[in-house]
Amino acid sequence: MQIRKPTGVRLERKKEASLLNWNLKRPLPPEKISIPLSLASLPCVRAGDAVQAGQMIAKPEGPKGVSVHAGIAGVVEKTGILENGRNREISAIGIRRQGEPKTVPAPDPRKGWEGIDSEELLKIFRNSGLVMTNPGEEPVHVKIQRHVSARSVIINGCEPEPYLTCEQVLIMSHPVEVLRGAEILRKACGAARIVFAFEDTNLETIELIKSKIYFLKWEQAEVRTVPAIYPQGLESTLLQAWSRGKEDEAVVFPASTAFAAYEAVALQKPFYERVVTVGGECVVEPRSLWLPLGVSFQDAIRACKGVMREPEKVLMGGPMAGAEKKTGESFVTAGTSAILALPKEVVKKGKEEPCIRCGLCVDHCPVSLSPATITLAAEQKEFGIAGAWDAADCIECGNCAYICPSNRPMLELIHLAKGHMRQVAAHG
Ligand code: SF4
Numbered sequence: 001m002q003i004r005k006p007t008g009v010r011l012e013r014k015k016e017a018s019l020l021n022w023n024l025k026r027p028l029p030p031e032k033i034s035i036p037l038s039l040a041s042l043p044c045v046r047a048g049d050a051v052q053a054g055q056m057i058a059k060p061e062g063p064k065g066v067s068v069h070a071g072i073a074g075v076v077e078k079t080g081i082l083e084n085g086r087n088r089e090i091s092a093i094g095i096r097r098q099g100e101p102k103t104v105p106a107p108d109p110r111k112g113w114e115g116i117d118s119e120e121l122l123k124i125f126r127n128s129g130l131v132m133t134n135p136g137e138e139p140v141h142v143k144i145q146r147h148v149s150a151r152s153v154i155i156n157g158c159e160p161e162p163y164l165t166c167e168q169v170l171i172m173s174h175p176v177e178v179l180r181g182a183e184i185l186r187k188a189c190g191a192a193r194i195v196f197a198f199e200d201t202n203l204e205t206i207e208l209i210k211s212k213i214y215f216l217k218w219e220q221a222e223v224r225t226v227p228a229i230y231p232q233g234l235e236s237t238l239l240q241a242w243s244r245g246k247e248d249e250a251v252v253f254p255a256s257t258a259f260a261a262y263e264a265v266a267l268q269k270p271f272y273e274r275v276v277t278v279g280g281e282c283v284v285e286p287r288s289l290w291l292p293l294g295v296s297f298q299d300a301i302r303a304c305k306g307v308m309r310e311p312e313k314v315l316m317g318g319p320m321a322g323a324e325k326k327t328g329e330s331f332v333t334a335g336t337s338a339i340l341a342l343p344k345e346v347v348k349k350g351k352e353e354p355c356i357r358c359g360l361c362v363d364h365c366p367v368s369l370s371p372a373t374i375t376l377a378a379e380q381k382e383f384g385i386a387g388a389w390d391a392a393d394c395i396e397c398g399n400c401a402y403i404c405p406s407n408r409p410m411l412e413l414i415h416l417a418k419g420h421m422r423q424v425a426a427h428g
């Protein structure tokens, strides 16, 4: 992958609406949740079992396995198959709340957590169900084991997608916890340094974190910025800019993962909830708020007073790289940063036209690919050609789709090519 100077598109930010409701609230538990399970977790409860909030409901399966915990108290309704928004069937555990909704009691802090060594930290991550709070949802202990030679831990506080404020609100509300979590992750990785990454326009957060680093007298930490142009601030672009291969390897964690690591280690709190931005022009009270994993998109939007008009599209994630979802059939998972209900005038999708070879997609691709060639090849089912033009290096940022004057379905075609290449790699 060729490195080049920061590139991208300057997008309308649209973050103000959810920042108006600044206080990070935790709505009362929903009536039911459905928690999707990966193959790395084995259910340890059965239908009819009563469970408490925070109780383990699935055990880690194999060395890459991770436990799963109930986000509400209630009765296990079913363990079975659930259709998720990506047309994939996955196994899930459904829990129905019993009685009146109650707030979850605070867990007991862990004594002497600052002295825990790396090996023990990885065990805590695994048993707390800690996974990356990004779409990959990789278990944190597995990610750390893949980066044993990392010299720097990058804590990513950037949110380059419009509307999204979940990381910013969490950092501004709990800066010390995020810093402590970053230090826990640095120790677990055996890295020497911590780099906090922010967009250069996010001045309040930058100043807040710099002042906390100063007061903690941390020489191992620094703040760095990236230009506020999309997709600068995504994990892959940070690595491209700041990691120099094996000799100065870096590993990136979202700030919300650092916060969850702090809770798991210092507070003995399993990972069963996250901050999600519920927004878009259709939502009555857009905001970032705590939601239990497994809550339906419908209930999440209801917790923000519902919609004032019917959305044309509901997205999981931002408008550039997010995926369209059905509200009743989609559930918050560790990687759900946002639920956006967008009206027609925002979604506006013009008629698809043939490629006019304008080259705009090539100019705006942050990893120097030729999106036009890759997608034209995918359209012709010439997946070998798409592979030869490095389709696998695509970070799925959506820049090419955004910029294309012919409204070509760039991301869909890239997904098609990458899916085909994955199948070939798996089956030969
Ligand atoms: S080809 Fe991939 S990385 Fe390049 S602009 Fe398109 S989506 Fe982004």
Ligand code: SF4
Pocket (backbone or CB within 6 Å): 354, 355, 356, 357, 358, 359, 360, 361, 362, 371, 372, 403, 404, 405, 406, 407, 408
């Ligand atoms: S931006 Fe669209 S029309 Fe222009 S070269 Fe790329 S795919 Fe073709």
